[in-house]
Amino acid sequence: MQTISDIIKRVRLGHGMTQSEIAKRVGVDQATISRWERGVGDSTVGPNAGIAIGAMLMELDKKAKRQGRAVA
Numbered sequence: 001m002q003t004i005s006d007i008i009k010r011v012r013l014g015h016g017m018t019q020s021e022i023a024k025r026v027g028v029d030q031a032t033i034s035r036w037e038r039g040v041g042d043s044t045v046g047p048n049a050g051i052a053i054g055a056m057l058m059e060l061d062k063k064a065k066r067q068g069r070a071v072a
Helices: 004-013 019-027 031-036 049-065
Strands: none
Touching: 004 019, 004 031, 004 049, 019 031, 019 049
16 A cells, blocks of 8 residues: 555656655645655644645646656
8 A cells, every 4th residue: 555655756756856846836845745755753744735735646647647648
């Protein structure tokens, strides 16, 4: 079973994005994305960030499908 950490990292890498790029879109700093991806420390996702991450992941997934490619 994949964790949210696995999903965030997989989608980010699948789209060739840096942690900083994801952080900017979500409204957190790069260190927070790093903690989320590693699942260490206080890696909780607040409600607003959680909604932003979910929306971003869905947007990236739709974009990949329109371009005829799947994110592994």
